Amino acid sequence: MQKAIYTTVGIDELLPHVQALKGVGARFVQMHAERCVDDGSYRLVYTFINVRAAQEQIAQDGSYAIENLVVEGIDQYQEIPSISSYYPAVFPFENEAHDLFGLAITDMQIDFKGFFYQVSTAEPMSVITPEVKAAREKAMKVRAAAEAKARKAAAEKAAAAAAAGEGAADAAVAQPAAAAGSDAQHDDAAAKAALKAAELEAKLTAMDPEKAAKVRAALATKAARDKQNKEA
């Protein structure tokens, strides 16, 4: 069974990490760049497999690992050190990252200076089309709504369970009616409050983040005032 390990490293720590992997005899598998739709930054993923370690691991528990180094949040003009002095086979991928994503990779052993791919549009892979952005935003909204709905359903279920649990306890222990009544009333109230809170939370998550923050702040001040009033 294969498993993947992703380690996020800073751009300055990249070369020491690669050197360490080379030191333990890991083989280089690939490198690729991705562009984040949300903030427009770039991400580089370097993949390695340590064949010897993998074989030992397979003999033990049948699993092996694909090791990945991830460099997050790269700016387009930030200089990225080339790892080609450790792994020469990286040259097609680094040149590709330069030509298709427009990333500035320095000290490549075989540097095509932008003539590796001659494509009809400059840096085509770095383009984020409005459609993609819109689809992504829509998906995020749908997801937030679905999560809110799920949370609401969970809260309702919890409330129902609480009520049912009370009923069962009632039958089994046969407590004094008055106490049971008050308990049931209390639980009911608690369940209602929980439901209301869940509904509110659901509404908030579906809202714009800025608006949600404002509403939250307003609620907090109201709660504080209520508490003060009660104490007074």
Add this chain to the structure above:
Amino acid sequence: MDHKMSRSPWVIHYDGSSCNGCDIEVLASLTPLFDAERFGVVNTGNPKHADIFLVTGSVNAQNLPVVRQIYNQMLEPKCVVACGICACSGGVFRDAYNVIGGVDRAIPVDVYAPGCAIRPETVIDAIVEACGILDQKETVMRAGGDPLTVGGAATWDGGVELGEDGFVAAAGAGAGVDAGTADGAPAGKPAAPAAAKEAE
């Protein structure tokens, strides 16, 4: 004397940006099971020797000059066969950023042979179709006419032009998506063979 070029057409094959599927099928059509050689077809690597140009895959900014150069090096009468749907119209890669469109964006195409991947039988069929056009061209040339009035060249719209920087100069062509559709050339339709038949 009635000697005809079509009795032994020599073919040259160039892979535009095909996925290899059509290339190996073009080669397979020449091997003993399908045996295009029984029609006198010989595969050559030299454009000057060739009569029929088999192009697989679509064209992009980098291979467009190569396709044009091979075409221009071939001597008249010559014939172009677009092998496979990518060569006809761009196929599944039509929307990719680096695909300009079918081979008719670069050179006039005489026979469009569809398929993904193209079947060896279709390749042989297309070569035989191309032989007919070769004969017509030869007849026209013997009569002192212009071979470009026969086949795909007669109705060709000129394709796309590359700018000085190597990028596609025509507006909208760079996007790849619009290249085929905007020019109004129905790349997928076998317009050229039909025109050739009318000429007969």
Add this chain to the structure above:
Amino acid sequence: MAHRSVIPFGPQHPVLPEPLHLDLVIEDDRVLEAIPQIGFVHRGLEKLTEKRDMHQFGYIAERICGICAVGHSCGYASACERMLDIEVPGRVQYIRTILHELSRIHSHLLWLGLLADAFGFEALFYRSWTLREQILKIFESTCGGRVILSINEIGGLKHDIEDSELAGIVQTLDAMRPDYEALVHTFLDDNSCGERLHGVGVISKKDALNLSMVGPFGRASGVDYDVRMFGDGAYAGLAAFEPIVATDGDCYARCQVRCAEVTQAMDIIKELVGKIPHDGIGGRTKLTPADGARGEVVIEQPRGEAYYYVRGNGTKNLDRFRVRTPTSQNLAGLTHALQGVLLANVPMIILTIDPCISCTER
């Protein structure tokens, strides 16, 4: 007096059906340096994930390359399954592996044919390709296509391959064996083949490891690495698996490794057909990938280790699809192998890495 010049090789060259351009810096007859230039087949299909949804993209992934099509569609489907956390039935894994091994046989026979063509042995070229047609016939009778099979879905298969058909495959392979052995005998023992292959384009094991070479190209130099030995999927069901390794590191060793791998693939298919489980063929999943979910898979393609990576972003389209194919990894090895060789041997060496350019450029 040594005279230095640069010879452009390709993109249109008789030895390769595909466009690869090399700038060969030569001194008299010897190559000092070879600089590969690619990009003639670049289509930009990794970007197409934005326009095609996850399931439609399966068809695009399959068309990365027409020779390795089965491997690409299996790799893409399993990477997506890993991303979505789907466990596919055992039968699906077995059928995928059987088809993949069949495609290894067809790819190696194709390569053997091209090799024979490269050193001018036309009859041998035709013999290899005629034998290869039997595999294509199996593909056509079981899946309907000769090159592009389109049998994989994310989560299973589109249709089953019946047990009777599987038995037929084994029968065909058994019938092929004597012909195949005669073919191998010519390749490995015939003087005219051996003369062209022995001692040409040698790469030592140390260099092969340093250049991260993969596949038969690496194994011919003694690199003891084959992804199948990790025992993923149906390979776990094999009684034993040993990568085929040669030590000479020359063109002959590469030919030797590939010849032996065909027989190995035939054995694997026979064993898997005998053990195939009957637990359904799954079907297209209805799941949508979670935001940031990743799936990655390494498989052993005919040309070596291939890596597939998918990343979801919460929509029906993938955020990123990445394929690292064996040839792009072997480009560094190719430039190394060409250093110091005679110009006349260049086509032979380029061919023995079995370059697949449309895989490399996507």
